[in-house]
Amino acid sequence: MGKKERSFDAIVIGGGHAGTEAAAVLSRMGHKTLLLTHNKQSVGQMSCNPAIGGVGKGHLTKEIDALGGLMARAADLAGIHLKTLNASKGKAVQATRAQADRSLYKQAIQSQLKEHTNLSLAEGAASKVLLEGDALRGIETESGERYYSKRLVLTVGTFLNGVIHTGREQISGGRKGDKPSIVLAKQLLEISPRTGRLKTGTPPRLLRSSINFGLLQEQAGDIPRPVFSFMSSRADHPEQVSCYITHTNEETHKIIRDSLKDSPLHTGAIEGVGPRYCPSIEDKVIKFAEKTRHQIFVEPEGLDSNEVYPNGISTSIEAKKQEEFVRSIVGFENAKITQSGYAIEYDYFDPRDLNPTFETKTIAGLYFAGQINGTTGYEEAAAQGLIAGINAGLAIKERSPWVPERSEAYLGVLSSDLITRGTSEPYRMFTSRAEHRLLLREDNADQRLTPIGKKLGIVSEKRWSAFSHKTEVFNKEKKRLGQTPIKFSDLEGLNETHKKDNNKKPAYDFLKRPGVTYAAITKTVGVRDGYSKEPQLLRESVDTLIETEAKYEGYVNKQKREIEKQKTNSNTELPRDIDYSTMPGLSNEIKQKLTEFAPKTIGHAARIEGVTPASLSVLLVHLKKQKMKKAERL
């Protein structure tokens, strides 16, 4: 090996889901990038449950894909059980989920990274950020190696003050096997002093061959299989397997209740706040005592893996008791635990101390992304890595930042929630967090974001031409249906009330009504030109998009009008040096909140709980007054 390269346009620390997306997008933007990881083998590792996507998370994954990211493509290459969730509950909440083969997933991430020409990988544990005053210079590793760059994306996960609990046992450390870095931690605390403590847990892993699958309820994947990435096809999917469902019972609950006295949750050993949507089995048994059973999803770890992941029984009671309660469950009577469940506590940095680009407010060029910001989940981490990477890349090019809007993408919901409100539990995406949910669908993720990706220079030519082709087919078809008048009586299989209205109207208008499918319309007006020659997935995605756009048109237009109306006020910036404490007309509570959250715009301020419309009005007037005074002085 020749002389080691030391200087980079950007350095990304950490090879998890945030780090890999950040490194990949930086290199797609043409920047010479270093990905520094403690272990090259573990790049792209799924350290928790072996699944990608789900409601909200699938939306994020598709958005990352629309911007040329890695995650969706890897989920296709590793997806051994694919499902569309909420198929009957409306397109806005419909979501894709894949059970992934852990090793295939890791491989898929690593091989995608290899295709990125400007990207180097180095092993080493970061130990110190190199600073000259407030100016960022690079990073030093534990072995004393130095790498130089003015942009640093830190995606170091749960390394800060990590403690692992199993029963009364405690081990200091990050994820299993990772060494915490005390110097770096101390330094980062100086840069971003506000922290909080969180908790998360894992279930015991079980030996596959020790489970009696015959007693479990089998759940097969969907046919036809959904596909995650715009650039994938069904042929990319590996062999498919089933998931299984079983339940805890009263006996299980009794064993758990009896072991609580030694549970770190109850001895007070755990202070961190756990996610309410992912409680430990101890929490479930206590809080919902009236429930006689809880569901367990038995998820495959991989095609060749000898383990399964029993999702739903994350626990930190002592190992012996874990085995006892596991064996009280139907199908697990002879189960062997290959690795006990445990709870991990860690500190996160308050994301309110970040700019909407995920750059720290104190050190220019230093970005935080992923679990370090108080989120949980691979998709949430990847999303932040992508946004941080894009903005680091834009900053290198001296271009203005890209901050996705809440009405534009779940990426925007995620970043604005974190930056304006912070979080008090591990933050996970839910579709109910989006006030423009009907706009932010999986089926239009590419329509919403690929054109932006093109402008940012982060989507490949191949993707762009495929996207442009799809858009052309869609527009042409929409136009055709808009110009083809039909009568209701022409349509088959509709109820009689519909048929009473028998004026001729464009076929597209009929598609807007509930219950009228695209298939029913094309039965009457015929299929579009070249339909039989279109690749299967293109055909499916255009069909879906046409129908959904028509069905949601009224709502979408209404929301767009409202967004437009609000834009002027929302985007009014609040200067960084604004002093709320002296501003008359604001209550003390609101002054305090505004000072604590330091919102960037009126729109951000509006998202802070307790800030009233009247106080926003006071802010607008104050800003204007300042501006006028300034103008007068000039």
Add this chain to the structure above:
Amino acid sequence: MNTKIQRLSGTIAAQSSAQGASGVAVIRVSGSAVKTIIKKTIKKELGHMKAELTAFHDQNGNVVDQVIALFFQSPSSYTGEDVLEISCHGSIAVADEILRSLYQQGARPANAGEFTRRAFLNDKLDLTQAEAVADLIESTSIEVARAAKNSLEGAFSKKVFSILDSLVELRSTIEASLDFPDEDLEETGHDKRLEQLFKETRNSYQALLEQTRVACKIREGVVVAITGKPNVGKSTLLNQLTGHDRAIVSDEPGTTRDTIEVNTTIDGYSVSFIDTAGVRKTDNKVEKEGIRRALEATESADLIIEVKDATQENIIDAKEASENHLIAFNKADLLNNKEEIKPKTSNVFLVSALEGKGINKIVKNLSNRFKNTKDVELTITARRRHLTSLKESFESFDVARKKEKNNEAGDIVAEELLQAQNSLSEITGEYSSEELLDSIFNKFCIGK
């Protein structure tokens, strides 16, 4: 949608001349929907700054009044936006009907100082004026908050919050099924429970809307409820206060079997007196109904005058009296030792309704309340806004209910319910997605 930002924008309308009866009332409308509103209500084109005598139509096309309409094209207007000024006949009813129509056609009630704020933000004022505006906005934001609170006290608020609770329950059940499709939530008996809840909520909305509509009619001024035990002389006092023999007076307990409402003006301000049926145990159906209404009117009144029999009760004990709860000890004419029992506080009165003595002091007390007329106007505006919000909320709710019934997609039903709740947030304060998640996690055991 960010409802807080929404409340900073939109087309606004309000009476810009003083509230209350006067020769001419001026109503001002400002915002991007002004031209559409002109099309619908004036039904002809208006030139910039050309006053026109014309008919004003309500949403059903009926003529409300002959008005003088004056249109200002943006940016050459007071606010810098499109502005319509309507001068109508100065009766409260006419001005009110015009405002109602404007709210139906896309305007919303303006907040205090909002026209001036817009003028300021659109560069229509200079710095000196701006300083004044800033002060005004600062002071009115406090007053508006107080007025909104006043308008929210009592039964109305309780009922709105109970509707809010139902909305939250509906939403959390539906949202839980959307965001957590894997959980086995079916044991909560989803569909039947939802159907029942939709039905109950609809009834609550309709009952409250009906009540509020009635209340709003008499609520263009101050509402004073006259309460007290049977036969203490409530009706006689009412007659004295209003100068009419509106209530039937007799010495038989239970004569007033219905709530009687009399409108009068004090210092040009509208005051509605409500004479409540004596509250007592009775088997008479008509009287029972009267008592029920009495209790309801008392709950929604701005001010209560409780009448007590001075010959039966001790003035010294009248500790419950307060600024909004006056106590009149009646039948002073029957007392021998009047001098010894002079009321100690300004909220307690010794009167003789029969002889008309001591009544002036009560009238004076009422008229003092109008000295700070702004408060009254703000309260009235707040009430109007609340009714508008409630109506909008119900409309979205009912769309959700119908869609759920027709088995339409859950995301659309959820969207309508979100809108319904957003509309209520004007009254109830904001409700964040975080609070919704709280409600979901408290109700359902989520987490596979």
